[in-house]
Every structure is written in structure tokens, then in C-alpha cells.
């Protein structure tokens with residue numbers, strides 16, 4: 001049977017999307033360059049942590065609506081959901097999108113729908129369109145080409161894929177309409193039509209907006225530290241104003257979206273994106289500052305007690321209660337602190353993963369019990385239950401002590 005949809009990239013976004021479409025009894029052929037990923041999915045299993053995804057994939061594979069392979073097959077709709085990281089100097093890297101497009105180039109035929117979901121710099125969809133038509137000139141104007149960004153929250157992906165609103169922008173009106181008709185089959189949230197460039201920028205702006213707001217909170221935390229003010233209390237009080245809503249500070253900003261996407265704007269619009277660029281700097285600086293605070297606390301302990309402290313670094317993930325370490329400020333801080341390690345004993349804690357190839361992990365209760373200095377880097381729920389910390393030196397960069405359960 002010929003697939004109806006080809007999904008290129010079977011990661012955190014591509015696989016749940018493929019499973020959702022397949023659960024509607026549409027045959028999806030998933031493509032990934034990673035053979036482990038392909039084999040795992042074809043066994044009806046998953047390689048990522050995401051609630052409800054295991055049963056969705058198992059059912060889709062068992063019912064014959066989802067199959068994976070290393071090479072694309074002919075279909076009517078192609079979805080590109082591959083990574084879009086950044087290179088040195090914070091330039092966006094769209095080589096994965098280009099490679100995925102090259103992979104389907106010979107398969108494309110008149111009336112096909114080609115959609116990019118990967119977060120992309122403005123103009124990427126038009127660039128891919130120009131590339132496709134340069135290589136396949138007989139198809140010029142005969143394909144439907146659109147951009148539709150994803151805005152799901154890891155941990156709630158299966159629900160949000162269906163219920164979130166989507167922004168859909170085609171390279172022309174026919175493409176937008178055709179992409180809208182496609183998503184209407186699977187999405188219950190509202191579908192908002194626009195053009196490809198606006199849809200691309202919309203995704204970048206959503207994450208930049210979060211980054212700027214967190215930078216404001218992080219900047220306040222630095223100011224308050226110097227001014228001897230509890231930043232958590234300050235923000236709570238300021239937010240009593242009916243039109244003020246300041247976010248919470250932390251040990252920086254991480255993940256492969258908020259910590260990455262703003263650079264896609266800054267790289268293309270360096271003169272104009274002053275606040276966006278500065279927010280990235282502030283959030284990165286906050287992580288550096290946290291590492292410095294740990295080093296200072298270590299030296300102070302030595303001076304006060306005449307011995308090296310035992311230090312617990314609590315959390316490595318980029319945000320609370322997940323196992324994802326990509327672009328994690330906590331991981332950066334741990335690396336930075338360990339670079340300067342002398343004879344101190346360190347306990348590295350991340351309760352959401354079993355092991356790490358660089359860090360030797362310690363169980364969180366044991367680490368907290370044994371450490372002289374406890375550094376809260378991520379507000380994991382487990383840490384909120386810890387007691388008997390009064391005799392310890394606590395560096396709380398993520399508000400654990402303010403939000404005890």
C-alpha cells in the first residue's frame with residue numbers, strides 16, 4: 001500500500017505527529033536517518049519519553065497505519081520535521097531541512113503537499129520552494145508548499161497536538177488552503193491562515209517573547225542579589241498589580257527552542273533585534289553567574305571551616321520534571337563548576353535520568369544528606385520534599401525554598 005503521508009524526522013515532534021495522523025487511519029510512512037529509531041518504531045516501541053506516545057505508536061504500528069524506514073517513499077503529503085540547530089556564531093543551520101528536501105525531490109509530483117514544521121529562519125520555505133523548482137522545473141507552480149510551526153509542550157504533546165491553535169502559512173493562497181485542509185483532519189484547535197514568512201517569524205517570535213520575559217526576571221534576580229532583596233518575594237508582590245505578570249528567574253534558559261530560536265532572528269536582523277539579542281546575553285550570563293556563585297560559596301566554606309566542602313548540584317535538565325538536557329543551563333553550570341574542581345567531593349543529581357555518559361549521578365536524598373553546600377539548579381518536584389536543610393549552605397537559583405510542596 002502506498003503511504004498517504006511521509007513524515008521526515010521521527011523525534012520529539014515528528015513521531016507524535018505521525019502517530020496522531022496514523023491514529024486517524026491514514027497510512028504514514030516515517031523516515032529517519034537513525035536506524036535505531038526506525039527499528040524501534042517498527043517494533044511498535046518508542047525511543048523518547050512522552051506520555052501516551054507509547055500506546056499511540058504501538059497501536060498505529062499494529063494496525064498497519066505507521067511504518068518507518070531510512071528512505072522516503074512516494075506519498076501525497078510530505079512533512080519535514082527535522083532538527084534546525086545553530087552553528088558557530090549562533091547562525092541557524094538549515095542543512096537538515098535541505099537534506100530532507102533533497103531526499104524527497106525525485107518523489108514529488110503535481111498537486112503534492114510539502115510542509116515544513118521545523119522551526120526555521122524567515123524565508124526558509126521560499127528557499128526550499130526555489131530549490132525544488134530549480135531541480136524539478138516541470139513542477140513549478142504545481143506543488144502546494146507551506147510552513148506550519150509546532151508549539152507543543154513536551155510532556156503534554158499528544159494532547160496539545162490536537163488542541164493547540166496552529167498558524168499555517170503557504171507560499172500562495174492555494175498552498176495555505178490546502179495545508180489548512182490537511183491539518184483540519186487532525187487538529188481541533190483553531191487554524192490561522194497567513195503567509196509562509198509570517199508563520200516562520202511567528203514561531204521565532206513566540207519563543208523570543210518567552211526568552212525576553214525570562215531575561216527580565218533573571219536581570220531582577222541579579223539586581224536583587226546586590227540590593228539584598230528576596231527576588232521571589234519581590235516578584236510575588238509586583239504581580240499583585242492587575243496588569244503586571246513577571247515570570248520566575250532561574251539558572252538560565254535552556255532547551256532547544258527558547259534558547260535557540262531567538263538567534264534565528266538576531267542572525268538575520270542584527271541591527272533591529274536589540275532586546276532579543278540582549279535577552280539571550282542576559283540569560284546566558286545568569287548561568288555563568290550561578291557557576292561563579294557556587295565557586296564563591298566553595299571558597300567561603302573553606303575559609304570558614306578550614307576544609308573542602310561536599311557540594312550537591314541538584315538537577316541537570318533544562319527545566320523541571322523532564323529528562324531533556326539539551327542546551328541545559330544546569331548542565332552548563334555543572335560543567336563549569338567541575339572544570340574548577342580541586343579536591344572537593346561533588347554529587348551530581350538528576351532524578352529523571354538513570355545514567356549520564358559524563359556525570360556520575362547520585363540519588364538526590366543521599367546527595368542532600370551528605371553535602372555541605374546544596375545548589376538547586378532545577379526545580380524538580382522531588383527536591384521540594386527535601387527536609388533538614390537548615391544546617392546546610394543552600395544556593396537556590398530556581399526558587400525551591402519558596403515553592404515547597
Ligand SMILES: NC(=O)c1ccc[n+]([C@@H]2O[C@H](COP(=O)([O-])OP(=O)(O)OC[C@H]3O[C@@H](n4cnc5c(N)ncnc54)[C@H](O)[C@@H]3O)[C@@H](O)[C@H]2O)c1
Nearest residue numbers: 009010011012013032033081082083084099100118119150
Ligand atoms: N521538541 C519540541 O518541543 C519542539 C517544539 C516546537 C518545534 N520544534 C522544532 O521541531 C523540529 C524537530 O524537533 P524535534 O524536537 O522533533 O527534534 P529531534 O532531534 O527529537 O528529532 C529529529 C529527528 O530527525 C532525524 N533526522 C535528521 N535529519 C534527517 C533527515 N535528513 N532525514 C530524516 N530524518 C532526519 C533525526 O535522526 C531525529 O530522529 C526542530 O526544528 C525543532 O526546533 C521542536
